[in-house]
Amino acid sequence: MSETKKMIIFRVRKFDPAHDAAPAWKTFQIPFTKGMTVLDGLHTIKQTQDPGLAWRYSCRMGVCGSCAMLINCKPTLACNTQVSAVSEKEICVAALPNFNTVRDLVPDLTPLFEKHQAVKPFILREDKTEMDNPTGEYEQTPHELEAYLQFSYCIRCGACMAACPTFATDRDYPGPMPLAQAYRYSSDTRDGGFDERMKAVDRSSGVFSCHFGSECSAACPKGVDPAKAIQLMKRRLVWDYLRLLKKKKPCDLIHGERATGRRDNIPEAPEYTIPQK
Amino acid sequence: MAQNVHDNHLGIKGWAFGGSWSFERYLYTLHRLTGLGILAYFLMHIFVTTARVFGPDSWNTLLGEHGFLKMTVFKIGELMVFAAFGFHAFNGIRLALVELGFLVGKPIEPVYPYKTCLNTSRAATAVLMLLAAVVIVMGGWDFFMD
């Protein structure tokens, strides 16, 4: 007994820099299977109809951030977007907006990485020797970790940048991801680089060019909520200007040659029960 | 790296529409439009109200009972400015609260389905938009009663 296979239409915005002056839509019809993701659909098209179709992907499970693209007018990951959750009739796939398109669904993410580097996304401390050659651990409670943990889940996919209305026009604007990462590090108790990092964000076309369009948080596939980080950072900056900010020292080093000590209420570890060599 | 790349920036279109977005995203667009509208009106308003310095004749030519600015088209324009002010003011309260870090909630460990600052601020957004609608209706009623 033969069954009529259910089909689904994929409209893909294709662009070949060697031949095309501008992108153009191309329509494909492929079999629909239950549980199929947009990434699966692109693979089927490449295997059966258009071997030249190009896009980025890697992990296929929503942790690498490579396959971010515009799917039915929403920037999201192709690997964790079920076709049935988007549409039963037609899936429109295009490269991420607000980045130059290199080919087909491949965006040029160089600006994303440059803006990310500009906010110094790493722990900054006065003790440069310890930073370059660490000898011990920094002290941080689980409560202090909660202040920035959410923003550390970012996979740098670029969906938030594609959704941002300011980034659509202003190429000098850092964008939601770098700004959220600037806050992630500035609110880390191990970090002492708030003032240095703020030179990159507290400027014209900086953090105050965010006007809470809030689509970055809606588009984020990992629940990072960059809009929340940006508004919290604005609060820090305004409180700093109004001299209401209680500036805290970065946390202590608790072990190693340059350790400054540990809190009195943390007990020492028990004696070893097995002889140590 | 390919020499020929396609510039895929949305540009100003990206302020108005570029995808299927949430309600708050369109409040951003409307806030911009109403702000520009109110500013344009305000700059003219400074010159119009300066007329009071030059005596009653000067004032009444513009805003007297049969003044130039009492024509229906200007009254409708004024109503639109009032409506723009009503929206811009209450949305502005929402933005001031949110952008100073209130209403966005605390950082939490993201667990699917994700809750974002849009969820925590939605109730306040609804209340403020309702208040804006009430003020606009009250102002509109006053316009039509004149």
Added chain:
Amino acid sequence: MRHSRLWTWHIIAGIIILTLLGLHMLIMHLEALTPKALNPAGGEAVDWANVVARGKMVFFMITYILLLGAALYHGLYGLNTIVGELNIRPGLKRCCAAVLTLMGVGLFILGSWAAVAARTAAMKM
């Protein structure tokens, strides 16, 4: 110039406008709810008699100047932000900011002069 300063004053100006423009809208467009002290001659708020009566009050002269300053700063900062986001050259951005600042200062001087001159003229009536 740290932008946080400009933005903080934008918010403060917004709060000032909310209060004073709210009062202004109450007087101009919600006459039924306006206390008689703010619309002494009765009738329409824009009638010459009411304009003169309010012109005599120091309260209105001061609040008009305050509202003018706050509204010019708030509005022109907003316009400068919009223009600055249009991906223009840094030199042109600075030029636009300078033009808008000059425009703001000029209009503030004009409006303040009008508020003071109107009171002076009203006191003679």
